[in-house]
Amino acid sequence: MRFVQDIPHTQFRIGLYAWNGKYIVKIEAGPYEQTYKVSEMDLLTPDAVPTLLDDDFLTKVTVRFQEMDTDWQATGERNNVF
Template sequence: MRFVQDIPNPQFRIGLYAWNSKYIVKIEAGPYEQTYKVSEMDLIDPAAVPSLLDQEFLTKVSQRFQDMDADWQATGDRNNAF
């Protein structure tokens, strides 16, 4: 996987990568990660990726991270793991 660029964001660590004819957007928050893959054929210029990460999209990403954390905590509670 080849690193292309960091995408500045105050809330998340966002990186853009290239691998197997795909661009990979990796969004990290604490111990959690979301990954989005886009075919290079569907995206003319990787410089356009930051504009795709608009506020509506990032709000849903944030909610998904909260859901991931709640799911992880719930499984830990059910299984007396934490």
């Protein structure tokens, strides 16, 4: 996997990678990560990727991170690990 660029954001660490004919967007928040793949053929340039990360999309990413944390905490409590 080849690193392409960091995409600046105040809340998340966002990295853009290229691998196997796809751009991979990794969005990290604390211990959690969301990964999105898009074919290189679907975009003219990797510079188009940040335009996909608009406010509506990132709001949903935030909610998904919250849900991931809730699920993780719940399984820890159910299984007496946390």
